[in-house]
Amino acid sequence: MSATAGTVERVDLAATALRDLNQRLHDQAKAAEPIGHWQILNPSGAHALACGLDAPIEVEIMGHAGYYCAGMNKRATVTVHGNAGVGLAENIMSGVVRVTGNTSQAAAATGRGGLVIVEGDASARCGISLKGADIVVRGSVGHMSAFMAQTGRMVVLGDAGDALGDSIYEARIYVRGAVKSLGADCIEKELRGEHRDEVAELLAAAGVEGVDPGEFRRYGSARKLYTFHVDNAGSY
């Protein structure tokens, strides 16, 4: 399937029901010639915008988005030209979701693949229960980010709030700024060459230039909570 190039399909949410918009976007998955480029006008903070997409299309949201924007995205590239609410790109499977402003809690929650880019700040629980997706935040992330993160990578150019990586499994976290505190079983680890390469790769994918990967510190699991031991009961 190849997307039709050149044309931009504009949908004005002031005049179109969200349900009809999402249905049209979903229909691109089966379309012989999907419309490759969409612009959503007047999003006005609507929830569940462009969620459940499964086509190699580009969707631009021209304003602020509400909860669960681009939720469970597959293959599509979704850009929010504004801020996004709770659960941006939750459970993303593949593709790219970018927010030019800030985003609320639980950005990329449980994400399993693809890339989520936040050009401003992300609030609490960014990357909670991450399952394989990559996250790049140009600003800072709030408390409990990467809580129980299982696998995947999170790069934060700014600071991280309290309890970063609490109960983390095998996800890898890179923070350039200050970390207010680390959560249970999360420790700082050595930033080796392969990690610098990894950060460089993610920064490049997110379009971030002029930042030295060597400025980041790496955090991950101490793996002490992997199997219950009564002497660790205070950490549960």
Added chain:
Amino acid sequence: MSEAFRDGLRESALYDRTTIHEIQRAAREGIYDIRGFGAKRKVPHFDDLLFLGASVSRYPLEGYRERCDTNVTLGTRFAKKPLHLRIPITIAGMSFGALSAPAKEALGRGASAAGTSTTTGDGGMTPEERGHSDMLVYQLLPSRYGMNPDDLRRADAIEVVVGQGAKPGGGGMLLGHKISDRVAEMRSLPKGIDQRSACRHPDWTGPDDLEIKIGELREITDWEKPIFIKVGATRTYYDVQLAVKAGADVIVLDGMQGGTAATQDVFIEHVGIPTLPAVVQAVKALEELGMHREVQLIVSGGIRTGADVAKALALGADAVSIGVAALIALGDNSPDLAEEYAKIGTAPGFYDDWQAGLDPAGISTQDAELAARFDPVMGGRRLANYLRVLTLEAQTLARACGKSHVHNLEPEDMVALTIEASAMTGLPLAGCDFAFTPESFARAMSSPEGGLMIDSTPP
């Protein structure tokens, strides 16, 4: 006890042998007791209700000749494609991980043969259960293990799990020895580690967020799928009203007797309310909103017999769900395995270490050798038989009450056998003309003669 009495020994009611054993075990092992099954303590239940069969004042329907229908449709409120079940008994959510792949397959086979649905669990959807389930409900749990939009679209309904009866307020648990390669891959976890899954959803908190979350699920699936909300029975009246407000098509209500694959014993036995009062609260909540039958109610937690089914329906449920009983039907706790149970320190009728993965029946295990012992075709057949028996029993009771559909059973068809059951359900005590409800007490206390026995107001 009689033997102990002969010897002049006296067991403490407070520190009985089970209690002493648990104190000793805790001191030795330093971890709380984790087990499967459901609550083992005795609580008020459907056994405490009786049906009033028809006689002179009502006439019954002829068994085998006059119809007593059992079909139920779930998801009539918003979904484009509601579920049409032939029987009002569904299979509750049980995970691949907790159960072996052939056991999940058997649940699908049995449910499909009987015309009902089965449900995934905290571990994602396997091809075995999708392939063998005509109707499959896909759970969205806090862990989101294996969650993906393709399975959402492959599902016939979506169940947002807020809680379960065995552990309302508790998260999932799967101990390291059940995290096999396949389970680890499905859950994106390292192999062999203890899974500590969250008790709250990662991206919503509270009823207002839940409403938005449900909106997202509907948008992703083009408004096709019925959306269930499952709650453990606690503050049921309020939870049901909030779930309806949040946009549920179906409420799944799991009483404290509801089963689990692995939960702390202290949780199983001490959190939540019994199914009996919970169903009454749920129906009251739905009726007050004018949503009874519009939003369907599925009740689980201790459904064992057709009598339990019929009583739950008579109290106002649209369907019931079974978990523990379904596993027993598959072959769990079978006397045929007595020798094998003895080897792991247990016996048929007592086996509840479903968390351990050593199940000789091959059901609650991820050990390939043990799982291979379980025949999914035979297991499915047994489950279908059991579901048909439950249905026949419920029909028998409904016909005896003169009902041409099991949904026509109503509270008026029943009485309570105990004061507790009367107080919890508002049903009159058997042989009496009053219920132990605040209203009947108020009437009695305000009557000139005083006392309950002279209160002749029809219940």
